[in-house]
Amino acid sequence: MKKTKSVLLSAPYLAWMVVFTLVPLGVVAYYALTDPATGVFTLGNLRNLGMYLPVLWNSIAYSLVSAFICLLLGYPVAYYIAHCRQTAQKFLYMLVMLPMCMSFLLRTLAWVGLLQDTGIINTMLAKIGLPRLRLIRTPAAVVLGMVYNYLPYMILPLYATLMKIDRRLIEAAEDLGCTPVQTFCKVVFPLSMPGILSGMTMVFVPAVSTFYISQKLGGTDTVLIGDVIERQFKQGNNPNLGAALSLVLMLLVFVCTGIMNRFGGGEEEVVV
């Protein structure tokens, strides 16, 4: 009897989520399909999307590159933490999480200070007699910003799966004559696949939709889809076009996470 009653507790939640997640997406679709001036039905906004294909491609390329770099950098770190003693593990885990709790805007601004033409790195280079480099407003700076900001999102899920791998499997592989490299390729790496995929998704999604990183660290040739959307709402005042672009971005993320989930066997976990 208690069960049937407590089921009712979920009703307000379902109503809330429908009103504040599903309905807003419907409103986005409504704006995407109406004319900004007259408000009548039109496919004009969708037709204009073709113009933004290069920008969309840019966003995908930058965030994929960033996700792979995060994987390359994050894997050894996660592996190292997972093989530390208990106390050290907890402390290192905290050190990975800590930057995520601090303002990402300010941390990105600090990179501007580091990379500027007259910034900290260039001043140091000049002091030891090396030529100044053009660091900021380059594609590399945008990728650096993404890797820097989202690396913890890669390390944490990787750590969670690596920690769960049964040590006896590794010992067994070694006993059966595997070299350390073979053990890694044949045992550890395949078993850590769920962590890799969820890490890739967790880096890719915020990276593909960012606008702050590209605005602060990028130049005119590194405009991303997030920048264009932000401008439509906050500067360009064409929310209808912005809505159409948001739909595209949502679809892109939906397809990408769908592919990742399929490879990962659909197993999702909350990490942290």
Add this chain to the structure above:
Amino acid sequence: MKRANRIITVLIFIFLYIPMVVLVVASFNTGKDITQFSGFTLRQYQRLFQDRSLLGLLGNSLLVSILASLIATVFGTLSAVGIHNLNPKLRKVAMTLTDIPMTNPDIVTGVSLSLLFVFVGTKMLGQRNSLTFWTLLIAHITFNLPYVILNVMPKLKQMDASLTDAAMDLGCTPLQAFFQVTLHEIMPGVVSGAIMAFTMSLDDFVISYFVTGLDFITLPVEIYSYTKKPIQPKIYAMFTLLFLLIFVLMTAMNLIQLAADKKKVAARGK
């Protein structure tokens, strides 16, 4: 191999912490330029505590994040109990709804909520200014709820269902059984959900940026506006203090947990 891993790990940690070191150093700088250290001073800290408007913005951020995470924690925990008892089909629907704000990029969540608020506010209610403190609060509750649900649900699954039955057999009303048995069992999930919701809320910029009006601004939204005007060094002082606070809190939580774990091990040893 282990040695190479250690070197990489140290380098990555340096990479992660360099920008934070830059900001902390800048908070003690006599000059305004983040790139040049011209001398040591504590003046920025003094200025920070004299700046009513800046402290007000921090207050705004705290107000929204505390309210939103509290509401989301209570609402989310109760909903999780309800969802847990739903039939599998409806439960799947509920979990899919929960996943939407988690998988959607923040910018899409922000844009869609802002369009909803503007649509309802201006077209249906005829308001001139439809983005307010309340829309901000609703948005924060909405993206906080999934964190609570996803932290509480696994605890409910782990819990032995016969515990509540036993409590009721022993004369508890369902309400008593919930507060004295269920809540006690799922508490770790509730707490971690609440903490996650609070930190997400406090540091959220993207969603807040789209759903807040000009009359109620949070700290991250204000910091974003420094794209146009130069950043005030007091902000670095605030960053340093927040960094210290979070570092101390996290270390304390770790130590408490370690002590609890040790006690458990010791108890088992006896």
